[in-house]
Amino acid sequence: MTSLSYEASDYPVPDRYLEAHQRYWTRLARAGCWFSGAERVAIAREVRLARSCSLCQRRKDALSAAQVEGDHEGGGALTDVVIETIHRITTDPGRLTRSWYDGLLSQGLTEEQYVEILGTLVATLSIDDFCIGIGVPEHPLPNPVGGDATQYRPPGATHSDAWVSMIQEKGATGAEADLYSGVPRAANVIKAMSLVPDEVRTLNDLGNVQYVPAAQAMNVKASYGGLSRAQIELIAGRVSALNSCFY
Amino acid sequence: MALRETAEINAQTVDLAVIIDDARADTSGVQHARVLLDFAQEIVAGKSDALTRARLAVIGALSMDAMVTAAGVASNFQRMVRIADGTGIPVDAPMLVLTESIRDELGINTYTAAANTPELGTIKRLFFKLFGAVMFRRMLRRASREQP
Numbered sequence: 001m002t003s004l005s006y007e008a009s010d011y012p013v014p015d016r017y018l019e020a021h022q023r024y025w026t027r028l029a030r031a032g033c034w035f036s037g038a039e040r041v042a043i044a045r046e047v048r049l050a051r052s053c054s055l056c057q058r059r060k061d062a063l064s065a066a067q068v069e070g071d072h073e074g075g076g077a078l079t080d081v082v083i084e085t086i087h088r089i090t091t092d093p094g095r096l097t098r099s100w101y102d103g104l105l106s107q108g109l110t111e112e113q114y115v116e117i118l119g120t121l122v123a124t125l126s127i128d129d130f131c132i133g134i135g136v137p138e139h140p141l142p143n144p145v146g147g148d149a150t151q152y153r154p155p156g157a158t159h160s161d162a163w164v165s166m167i168q169e170k171g172a173t174g175a176e177a178d179l180y181s182g183v184p185r186a187a188n189v190i191k192a193m194s195l196v197p198d199e200v201r202t203l204n205d206l207g208n209v210q211y212v213p214a215a216q217a218m219n220v221k222a223s224y225g226g227l228s229r230a231q232i233e234l235i236a237g238r239v240s241a242l243n244s245c246f247y
Numbered sequence: 248m249a250l251r252e253t254a255e256i257n258a259q260t261v262d263l264a265v266i267i268d269d270a271r272a273d274t275s276g277v278q279h280a281r282v283l284l285d286f287a288q289e290i291v292a293g294k295s296d297a298l299t300r301a302r303l304a305v306i307g308a309l310s311m312d313a314m315v316t317a318a319g320v321a322s323n324f325q326r327m328v329r330i331a332d333g334t335g336i337p338v339d340a341p342m343l344v345l346t347e348s349i350r351d352e353l354g355i356n357t358y359t360a361a362a363n364t365p366e367l368g369t370i371k372r373l374f375f376k377l378f379g380a381v382m383f384r385r386m387l388r389r390a391s392r393e394q395p
Contacts, residue, residue: 011306011311011314011315012311012312012315013315014315017315017319051293089329089333090329093328093329093332093333094328094332094358094359094360095359096332096333096335096359096360097359097362098335098362098363101335115334118329118330118333118334121329122325122326122327122329122330122333123326125322125325125326125329126322126323126325126326127322128322129290129318129321129322129325130318130319130322132290132293132294132298132322133286133290133298133302133317133318133319133321133322134302134314134315134318135298135299135302161336161337161365162334162335162336162337162363163334163335163363164334164335166334166336187339187342188331188336188337188338188339189327189330189331189336191336192330192331192334192336193330193334203326203330206323206326207323209319210319210320210322210323211319211320211323211324218386218387218390218391219390219391220249220252220253220256220257220387220390220391221256221257221391221392222391224316225312225313225315225316225319226309226310226312226313226316227283227309227313227316227317227320228277228278229253229257230250230253230254230257230259230261230276230277230278231277231278231279231280231283231313231317232316232320233249233250233253234250234265234266234275234277234280234283234284235283235284235286235287235317235320235321235324236249236250236320236323236324236327237249237250237263237266238266238283238284238287238288239287239290239291239320239321239324239325239328240266240324240327240328241266241267241353241355242287242288242291243291243325243328243329243332244358244359244360245327245328245331245332245358245360246331246332246338246355246356246358246359246360246361246363246364247327247328247331247332247336247338247360
């Protein structure tokens, strides 16, 4: 297991960050539902490569990403369609379209694989950006652990009005009963990753540390970690706007 | 939306356009908005000297603790925006109704991902305007009053 540390930081980092990030790194190294540990670590590595990919930069600068052809810089163990998925979501999330997503499926990617790639991507990116933010190097990626992907598709997942299938509140039963903490109506952004239930668990785990604890989420009068809620939401709003996020 | 609801419940006046317009930072109604916006922006842009300066500015204006929290929040939303835009989820109906006016004002309706959220029908829209949005605000007020 790769042990993470924030000892290189010039500033004190509360233990809750290290603990949550360590939990994710441990999970990253293991087989998931649709990818082996080695493939999941390769996905995380590709997220890092995407940020310096010149094709992605040219596409981002173009009026339409589809106008710019070429090969992504990176690759290795992953297929072209997986690499395209990782690079586009990492570098140009505000211009993703349904037709782009459908194109990935027509190249053989399944919706279950897509959700696991997305979950791996966003968790890695988020932890990396935290490191960048506080001024420490990104953590070394973990060594993969052997084992086969479980190929588990939750029985409660159904198609609704998103691109991917999701578990609605009433479908969150059995092994998925914990996903939405019993709330009568979970936000779509929480349900979005539920086709791979562990992605929702990671989402909640990291959000509890890097945003506000779930128990405090509705309390907009509370301050947290030296910031008022208004200051926290200001940062959230700016990051969303910079990424052209409609949600 | 969360910023507006937070401001309302805390009886603050916040200029929401500060989200997209730096020129409004000093009059936005949010304390130390300029340094926080700069820091968030530089985290999204990546490693640079400007990020180092922005980090030190947050520490100078607020604290080391606040800088770490701000880095956590910015990096958390780097994640959330990709989940939302990468899965094509529509905006939840109560939130859509609550944010109608600010979406127009901030130009958010022109974003590519707006296509994932169909317009609400008249009856549904009216229902959420009259009941859903009001109930959501009540829940926030209650939670903010009851919790320490």
